[in-house]
Amino acid sequence: MTGNDSLRLDGAGDAAAPAEANRGGDKGLDARLVVDRGAFRLEAGLRARPGEVVAVLGPNGSGKSTALRALAGLESLSSGRILLGGRDITVAPAERRPVGMVFQDYLLFGHLSALDNVAFGPRCAGAGRAEARALAAELLETVGLADHAAARPRALSGGQAQRVALARALAVRPRLLLLDEPMAALDVHTRASVRSWLRHRLAALDYATVLVTHDPLDAMVLADRITVLESGRVVQEGAPGEVAQHPRTGYVARLVGLNLYRGSAQGTRVRVPVSDGFGAAEISLPQRWEGEVFVAFPPRAVALYRERPDGTPRNLWRLRIDGVERFGDQVRVHLVGAFPLLADITPEALAELRLAGGMEVWAGVKATEVRCYPA
Numbered sequence: 001m002t003g004n005d006s007l008r009l010d011g012a013g014d015a016a017a018p019a020e021a022n023r024g025g026d027k028g029l030d031a032r033l034v035v036d037r038g039a040f041r042l043e044a045g046l047r048a049r050p051g052e053v054v055a056v057l058g059p060n061g062s063g064k065s066t067a068l069r070a071l072a073g074l075e076s077l078s079s080g081r082i083l084l085g086g087r088d089i090t091v092a093p094a095e096r097r098p099v100g101m102v103f104q105d106y107l108l109f110g111h112l113s114a115l116d117n118v119a120f121g122p123r124c125a126g127a128g129r130a131e132a133r134a135l136a137a138e139l140l141e142t143v144g145l146a147d148h149a150a151a152r153p154r155a156l157s158g159g160q161a162q163r164v165a166l167a168r169a170l171a172v173r174p175r176l177l178l179l180d181e182p183m184a185a186l187d188v189h190t191r192a193s194v195r196s197w198l199r200h201r202l203a204a205l206d207y208a209t210v211l212v213t214h215d216p217l218d219a220m221v222l223a224d225r226i227t228v229l230e231s232g233r234v235v236q237e238g239a240p241g242e243v244a245q246h247p248r249t250g251y252v253a254r255l256v257g258l259n260l261y262r263g264s265a266q267g268t269r270v271r272v273p274v275s276d277g278f279g280a281a282e283i284s285l286p287q288r289w290e291g292e293v294f295v296a297f298p299p300r301a302v303a304l305y306r307e308r309p310d311g312t313p314r315n316l317w318r319l320r321i322d323g324v325e326r327f328g329d330q331v332r333v334h335l336v337g338a339f340p341l342l343a344d345i346t347p348e349a350l351a352e353l354r355l356a357g358g359m360e361v362w363a364g365v366k367a368t369e370v371r372c373y374p375a
């Protein structure tokens with residue numbers, strides 16, 4: 001995530017959340033994917049209704065591309081099955097699947113015009129030349145590139161080429177659209193405009209869409225639901241707002257910019273096992289809880305002090321500065337010790353406190369800033 005991207009944590013997509021039982025349904029995607037790649041195993045369920053955009057997020061090597069390739073038929077399943085539109089396509093070859101793909105390495109044909117790139121799929125599927133080109137022209141118009149039909153890919157900007165790639169994916173009349181980092185190659189400005197364009201397009205489509213991304217902002221803006229993969233398994237699933245509010249792993253918490261800990265609550269105190277495995281640190285809560293819980297608070301709620309402050313906030317820990325980075329108009333301080341902690345402070349505060357890597361500081365958080373939910 002770049003420092004300038006801020007996340008919307010307002011429950012975007014909640015309103016559209018479908019009934020759990022209906023997800024996938026007869027027309028959408030309902031897949032259970034088990035893929036073995038050497039020592040790595042992907043074992044994940046993925047479902048998407050027509051018109052729904054599901055974003056798959058996860059750290060490097062978590063199996064996102066493997067999942068997409070399996071859905072596309074470019075990777076075979078060790079077990080599981082893929083139902084699409086009520087049809088079992090588990091063993092169907094890639095070219096027989098009603099699946100459109102926009103992959104990073106799935107480039108446009110350089111020797112064909114934008115129009116012929118888009119017409120290529122329908123031609124392969126048996127459409128006549130005139131019919132395929134008419135459909136391609138219509139789709140180029142849909143993606144706002146009617147004027148560029150004759151252009152070769154090298155004459156297009158990155159954003160335009162992405163839109164041609166999308167038109168080409170749509171030309172096969174897919175029931176499932178697979179987008180692998182569709183905006184990764186774009187600069188920040190093009191990215192913002194393609195993201196907004198894509199959001200409107202995807203909302204109007206009747207295909208199930210699975211989008212793989214590293215960028216939480218893309219996921220938050222584009223997706224109705226988010227599936228998070230870690231080490232080949234689904235660790236969290238839900239509407240973007242729900243995932244952002246209630247992260248269930250450290251990766252998800254960092255993704256949405258939260259400090260997150262798991263511990264055991266007793267009254268207004270949570271005991272969190274410390275990093276060295278011995279003992280526990282304590283976090284104070286604004287209300288009483290019992291049992292296993294997640295505790296979360298945003299980095300901006302953390303105040304840093306060189307000396308132990310008077311009028312102590314109820315949560316105060318002695319931690320060491322591990323690193324400092326620019327984060328939007330704030331500075332993000334990474335702290336380590338009993339547990340890892342992120343603090344966002346102003347550049348002025350950084351200068352005033354004369355903070356530097358390796359230094360020990362006091363980190364305080366008001367109990368009222370701490371959110372708690374069952375584990």
Ligand SMILES: Nc1ncnc2c1ncn2[C@@H]1O[C@H](COP(=O)(O)OP(=O)(O)OP(=O)(O)O)[C@@H](O)[C@H]1O
Binds near residue numbers: 037038040058060063
């Ligand atoms: N051809 C291969 N043979 C064996 N293992 C592979 C092969 N390709 C990928 N892997 C392994 O499969 C795992 C999942 O890779 P995959 O590319 O699906 O992850 P990803 O989440 O898409 O990662 P990234 O974000 O880096 O693109 C990784 O651990 C990787 O090392």
